[in-house]
Amino acid sequence: MGSILQVYWTLLLRSLGQTLLLTLLSLFFAFFIGLLFGLLNVSKNKALNIIGTVYVDGIRGVPLIVLAYFIYFGVPALVQAAGNSSFKLSALVAGTISLSMNAGAYMAEIFRAGIQSVDKGQMEAARSLGLPYGKAMRRVVLPQAIRTMIPAIISQFIISLKDTSILSVIGFPELTKAGNIIVGNTFAALQVWGIIALMYMVVIVTLSRLAKKLERKMNVGNTL
């Protein structure tokens, strides 16, 4: 185990960095995708509800690995067929799109639940003062909703971080991909996967500890 670490520590750390990069990028985009479709789903407009529902159900109904294949192989094939024969998506771009879309659908549900958890008197009071719907949402409802959403957002962060391992299938050089390469070279499956598992675990446990602290801080502000 010591020798594996000695030889491969740079690869392992670099891959962990890629895993975190992909997670952060995807969560960033997922936040806005979730906000958009969450807002569509709480709207009173039936047509907007349908758009929101189709997205959420559509994405949640497809396994991430299939979505990743579709984006990485399917979409370029489509563009190439349409005439742009040199079109390709990098694994990072395809991976970020796939994971953002996937996490975005779950985030949309988190946003919907968060917004609905805010007492509807808040929206009414804001509207009664003459604030338009969008302003009332942005200044009054969303700040309160996001507070209640923090635990769910963090758990989505952890899920997405683990889901990056699925994107090894499109050749994205993240931690699980690195594990595959190292096992291929050393045949030391037990040690390598043990190390990889430990690395995921350390990152995730650290993150969830931080999250708990943050959550407690926010709650203190809320109850006072």
Next chain:
Amino acid sequence: MSEIHSEEIISSNSLNNKNAVPAPQEGLLGGVHKKDGRLMIHTVHLKKSFGSLEVLKDINMDVMEGEVVVIIGPSGSGKSTFLRCLNRLESITSGEVTVDGQNVSDTHININKVRENIGMVFQHFNLFPHMSVIDNIMLAPVELKKMTKDEARAKGMTLLKRVGLDTKADVFPPQLSGGQKQRVAIARALAMNPDIMLFDEPTSALDPEMVGEVLEVMKELARDGMTMCVVTHEIGFAREVASRVVFMDAGYIVEEGAPEEVFGHPKQQRTKDFLDKVL
């Protein structure tokens, strides 16, 4: 700026130092509201249904400028729904509602503009818990570009002083008592300089010992000539302050008139039955 400044000077009749200032005529708004007989609220054949349930059946009501109309009636009679139709927090099923010359029942009008002119106070206060008291009050005037931040703050502080809560400006709502919350809510509604104030059971969620402080603020507002529609169970308040009492039951206005008329000599049996229970 100058308007705010002059208001501060004329009207420092805050609830706290009533005796300190020898200008008893000036109230919450510095006496700017005159009673000139303008028609402020006009509803014709107003109907409101929730699905198949018809809550308002045929409401015809006029409120003149400076009137204080107190609406009483059993729960489920449509009082709150009526109030909420006036600023279209509830959509209007049919009929016409005109508020200060604006046709609220017309779905093409800019309802936000109309609402700027109609303050509303809710049973459960609905203060924004993530903002300090002063930010609650400043939000709408600043967001809607009615005032600069400094103007809104000055206006907010003046209003807070008048409801006796200027020391609570930087406190967050969860730290206030119910009565304090409701007084802040009134100040928040007044910050937009509305011509009409709607009160939807403003004291129903309060502990009994806090009812008085809120009613006191409302009385002062009424004395100052604010046009007010108040849904309440406070018969004492109605007797003392109302220019007219409206009794609603089952979606209709059953009886209306001066408080001494309605409370002293109710004409309808349903009014008598209701008053027997609450008086």
